[in-house]
Amino acid sequence: MVEKMAERKRESEPGETLYDQSYRIINEAARAREQGRIIIKGREIDFQQSRQALLKFLIHQNDWKSVATPYWSIFINRIKVHSGKHVHQGGLALYVLAGKGYTVVDGVRYDWEEDDLILLPIKPGGVEHQHFNAEPDKPSEWIAFIFNPMQEAAAHRMEQKEDHPDWVKIK
DSSP states (O other): OOOOOOSSSOOOOOOOHHHHHHHHHHHHHHHHHHSSBOOOOOOGGGOEEEESOOEEEEEEEEGGBSSSOEEEEEEEEEESSSSEEEEEEEEEEEEEESSSSEEETEEEEEEEEOOOOOEEEETTTOEEEEEEEEEESSSEEEEEEEEHHHHEEEEEEEEEEEEEEOOOOOO
């Protein structure tokens, strides 16, 4: 049997009970949130091509220590033709900022356009999905809102099924 060992980031202060330690950690986190960034300047962030999509990460896991609301992943997906295809647990919201397109979820097509909300369901084994732009002359864009603690509680995993057509593997 394999045992997992919990790693503590900071040892207790002398004479500190677990309650006192929890109290301290909660208050330290609250102070960090109060001092975290409140405005994220999207114009200062570039899109980055990934195997799944052309993405602009407004908040990424790497940012959680510096923002007022950690544990969120928020990014914009720009779709020229189509995204890659992947499977994950679902449970996220995608708000369409511009354009028209459709998303294929577990083989079923769902059409969307600007100002629509796409909800990927939480399903055992995850949901396979891919996003398509319906207007070849202009890209469509949506923004994703993912609350990561919920994802972790649902044993979130990702499996890439097809890469984005513009993806070039980094060597």
